[in-house]
Amino acid sequence: MRELENINKSRVLNFVFRQLLQEFVSITHLVDVSFIYYGGIENRKSCRFTGLNELLENVLVDSATVEKVKNMIYTQLCSIKDYKGNTTSLSEKVKEELNNCINPLPEPEIIEYVRVKKDLEQVHENRKVQEIILDVTNRILRTPSLVVDALLGQGESLDCYNQKLQDAATQNAEMQNRKLEQALKIIDTIERPEEQAHLYKKVFTECCDVAQSGGCGCNEKEK
Numbered sequence: 001m002r003e004l005e006n007i008n009k010s011r012v013l014n015f016v017f018r019q020l021l022q023e024f025v026s027i028t029h030l031v032d033v034s035f036i037y038y039g040g041i042e043n044r045k046s047c048r049f050t051g052l053n054e055l056l057e058n059v060l061v062d063s064a065t066v067e068k069v070k071n072m073i074y075t076q077l078c079s080i081k082d083y084k085g086n087t088t089s090l091s092e093k094v095k096e097e098l099n100n101c102i103n104p105l106p107e108p109e110i111i112e113y114v115r116v117k118k119d120l121e122q123v124h125e126n127r128k129v130q131e132i133i134l135d136v137t138n139r140i141l142r143t144p145s146l147v148v149d150a151l152l153g154q155g156e157s158l159d160c161y162n163q164k165l166q167d168a169a170t171q172n173a174e175m176q177n178r179k180l181e182q183a184l185k186i187i188d189t190i191e192r193p194e195e196q197a198h199l200y201k202k203v204f205t206e207c208c209d210v211a212q213s214g215g216c217g218c219n220e221k222e223k
Contacts (some may be wrong), residue, residue: 028135044108
């Protein structure tokens with residue numbers, strides 16, 4: 001427990017407490033897809049994007065059905081809504097040339113396949129995220145830390161009479177300080193150490209009304 005005290009006599013001291021908070025940002029993003037066929041415990045198959053065609057050929061009855069289902073999947077993957085509602089494609093069709101470096105062929109082999117888009121990025125508040133952002137959630141949590149600002153009020157809170165009393169008390173304190181400074185200057189001009197010590201004790205020690213042996217010695221008659 002801490003106590004705060006306003007040492008100002010004429011102005012209000014305001015303390016402003018601010019609690020520190022932490023922000024947690026959760027970003028859900030789609031980076032890849034997997035396909036699963038389940039025909040019972042003993043008939044379960046799965047694959048990634050590159051194995052989709054082979055999976056469909058193994059579980060569907062004919063090539064026409066394979067093409068129909070595959071096109072339905074491609075349509076969904078080409079029309080994904082991100083967290084802003086914009087339509088973005090996760091897949092792309094790629095055409096590549098394959099060259100035989102051992103036994104070169106007259107013409108390179110051309111292949112086409114579908115894959116997840118490479119180098120696809122989205123940005124949320126200066127944060128780069130791979131692939132497609134589906135959802136963003138912000139959570140604000142409190143912390144046990146506080147920041148305190150002390151603000152001195154601008155208006156005077158004392159009336160004229162109390163203000164004069166405060167000024168008089170300030171002048172009295174200044175005069176007491178000047179009195180001590182003058183006494184120290186006088187003591188410094190004395191050359192004898194014994195006399196300096198005797199006068200120093202008179203200035204800074206509360207003397208007794210009656211002289212006591214071994215006491216302050218301030219009221220003892222000088223011999």
